[in-house]
Amino acid sequence: KIVGFENTPSGLGTRYDRSLYLTNSGRLVFGTYHGKVETVASRGSYNDGAWHMATATQGPNGTRLYVDGSLVASGSATRAEEVSGYWRLGGGNLRNWPAAPSSYYFAGGIDEFAVYHSALDAGTISAQYRAAR
Numbered sequence: 001k002i003v004g005f006e007n008t009p010s011g012l013g014t015r016y017d018r019s020l021y022l023t024n025s026g027r028l029v030f031g032t033y034h035g036k037v038e039t040v041a042s043r044g045s046y047n048d049g050a051w052h053m054a055t056a057t058q059g060p061n062g063t064r065l066y067v068d069g070s071l072v073a074s075g076s077a078t079r080a081e082e083v084s085g086y087w088r089l090g091g092g093n094l095r096n097w098p099a100a101p102s103s104y105y106f107a108g109g110i111d112e113f114a115v116y117h118s119a120l121d122a123g124t125i126s127a128q129y130r131a132a133r
Contacts, residue, residue, distance in 0.1 A: 002054065002106050003113060004092045007085045012093040012104070017081040019092070020056050022047055022106070023099040028072070030056035030065045031097060032080035039098055040065045040073035051111075053129050059119030069129030071122060089113055 001021040006013030017033045026047030031039030040063050046052050055066040058080060065073040091105035120128075 001088070001092045001094055001101075001104050002090070002108075002110065004088050004094075005080075005083075005085050006088050006092050007083055009086045009088075012095075013085070013088075014093075015081065015083050015085065016093040017083065017085075018056075018058075019094060019097060020054060021094060021097070022101060022108075024101050027099070028054055028065065028067060029097075029099060030054075030063065030073075032058060032063065032077055034077070034079045034081055037097055038063070038075060038077035040075040041099070042067060042072040044072065047108075053132055055120065055125045055128070057119040057125075061119070064119070064122075066122070066125050066129075069126040087113070087115065 004019035005017050007015040020030045026045030028042040028046055029039050031037055053068055057064045063075040063077045089110055094100040094104050
């Protein structure tokens, strides 16, 4: 798990949502929970040792997953679970999530993390990627 939102500041939370993780095969998955788990996943693999920028958005137009400034997956989920909690970086609970990796802890580096209170548009995400390179 690269990042997620959980009801505990450490260990494995009992309520967990807004999860971005890598599968064992290196596909990126982003999902939310609002009565049921809904995910979107990249077709490509990103466990290649290279730097990548992953951006997940969710809003009235659904869920979008971008990698390196380009859209790689989209879905119709517009809401996440409404629960108080903590943003968790580098690990956390993924029990019962589709294609969950064998380890819940990310074996890589995380350079920066940000949360916005509205979904970013494709142009903004692309510009952020260009600026970060």
